[in-house]
Amino acid sequence: MAFSSPSYSKRNTVEKCLPRLSESVFIGLCNILGTAELVTMRRDVADFYEMIKNEANKKEFIMMISGSFKEGFRLLGSDRDFMYWPVNHQVIWDVSLFHEKCMQHLSESVFMGLCTIVGTSEQVTMRRDVLDMHELLNNLENINYISRMVSGSYREGFRLKISDVDMMYWSNHNRVIWDLGQSKFYEKYKLNLIVSDSSESPPGFTLLWLPFMNNLEKVCKVMKNRFYISSSKYKQSIQPSFKGFTEITSGMHGPCIASSAFAGVVDMDEAHCFASDFWPPSASSWIHRCTSWPGPHLVAEIVRKGCHFVAIGHSLGIHEDIEWRISFSLAETQLVYAMNHCQFLTYGLLKLFLKDVINNGVSSEEKLLCSYHMKTAVFWAIQQNKLLKWCPQNLLECFWVCFKLILKWVYEGVCPNFFIPENNMFLTKIHSDSQLILFLRLYTLYENGCVSCLLHYPFIRARVLNVLYNPGCSICTDEHTLISEVMFDELLFREINLIVLYSKKSNLRPVEMLETNVNKQKYIIDKISCNMLKLVAKFGCISDALYLAMYYYKTSRYTEALSIIEMTKVKLSQPYVIHLLQIGGRQKYMYSEAVGGKNWSIKMRDALGMHVILFDNICYFKEILIEQVDKRKRKSLIVPPFILIHMLELLCYRKVDTQKVQTALNDLRILVHFSLFENIFFSDISWQILGVCQYMTGDFKAAFYSYQQSLRQFPMQHLQTSTIIRIIILIYKVIHLQK
Incomplete structure (x- = not known):
């Protein structure tokens, strides 16, 4: 009989017991260290604690629990390890990565600032x-x-403070063609055809001659048996048939008439020109150059709309007094419309940089660069730099590419026109x-670098420094x-004010005919006028109803x-109604x-009160005729609706009802005296109207005081003479009564 050895028997017993021993130790460790569920709970609690602490101190530092405690142990003698590091400090392995990230944050910050x-x-x-x-409505009325x-x-x-308003006017009876073969597209007896001849002119300029005699002969100069239209004579003979809101004319500015509008607040340049429905042959290379930007559909549309000719010659040309410059204003507008917002803001940044940095402290004679050069640089940069990303994170690089292009042009003395590159726009200046001198000034800025250049602009400087001091901060680039909503609506209403004014002006004009026509015609005109003004009151803002009143x-x-007045007064008195130029926080x-959330037509009809425009060529009521007749420096009166x-x-x-006259006068007096509608635009006319009303009621002393107050106000509406x-x-009236 064989017996096993004692050692073998012992080892075998241990092997059989090992799993049970492991299970026993596992249970024991769970009691000491914790079960899986308990350890997970400890970790979750630690993570949640970290999140709460970091949320409370996210602008200063970040905290992290580490070591055994974070891992889930809760043994006697185990300490708690905490790690802290400041939010705005980071260690990087490659300096270029930090520079790239910082420039992205700077670009995003400047992008939002420019917005x-x-x-x-x-x-x-x-x-x-x-x-x-607005333009469409105007041109529909004047289509002939x-x-x-x-x-x-x-x-x-x-809508920058440096932006004036440029206007172009052209007669629809004149058209420019590039060769006589194009005359077949027109009915010659309806249009005055003009032929362009650029064979003897510098690039971008041309001569215009008449193939058939017409009313333009008086501004022509005979040369080589042809009648050439003289640009200098044409400017001198200009008598604009449509001035829009122009009030003050101050002389010529290049090819334009320099003027102002809206009580001298807005500067305007009006250019009277000729139009062509054909694209200039000298700009045909631009069509073939547009392989990526602009797209083929936009190129076709631009070419289809042709160009214009403004009355100014090349100062180095042999025919300066009869030359005309080819204008691509319409094409340039369409190209700017086609820009994405980053490209548009880059263009805006260049305009601001030109005014506040390049031309800052420089005399008018030394201001050689202009906004048109900035726009040309953006056009070329978009078209030539196909790999350049035009996005908020890359705005500064886009700006710097354009700036270096301008620097290159100044160094070479050549700024090629975007449509006709042979036209060097630096040639004369x-x-x-x-x-x-200009190159050294620009090169000094270039040596300082992109960021240093922008530090010269106060508003941008604040945003740049904020990013440099807080490089770890993320920038929100959501424009919304x-x-x-209320701010956007306010801006929208200010813009559409032009269209509303246009509609009122057109609808009120038939009123002037009521006093001169026979009864039947008078009835028809009255009915038409009344219906049109009712439409204005129905679809316009609240105060538009006053035109009907x-x-x-x-x-x-x-x-x-009185019924219309009472209804308008009630609507304007609602607490949610916004009055342009006077909007408070609670009102918003x-x-x-x-x-909020309703469409704009409802907002305008139910919640907008605007000042009332009284045009000087329309007699609304004879009581203020004296103020309207005095139109030397303006074409309209601006009156607050409550006044x-x-x-x-x-x-x-x-x-x-004469018993209520004094009540109405008292309401007007309280409104004016206690400045319930304060604004420098309205103070002079408000005192003036109060004086007129007091004079009509026989309170001459109060009327004299009101007239004096009107003279003391800022002369925004030029009422001094009236x-x-x-x-x-008033004095003659008082003297007459005393006799």
């Missing part, structure tokens, strides 16, 4: 759409006479010593966070006028509560 200065993409689009609609186009920065969507007053329908909140309401009330009550006339009339 507040120049406008968000939504704001810019709104401005363009409103202006396009004069066409008008807003060009330049204002048309492109800028930037050369010799002036070229060297910059402007609220004025019409009723003028046509002796005083009860109807209540506006959002009342009409006009109380005046109309007083005028109507004088006809139907006020003096009012005072003289």
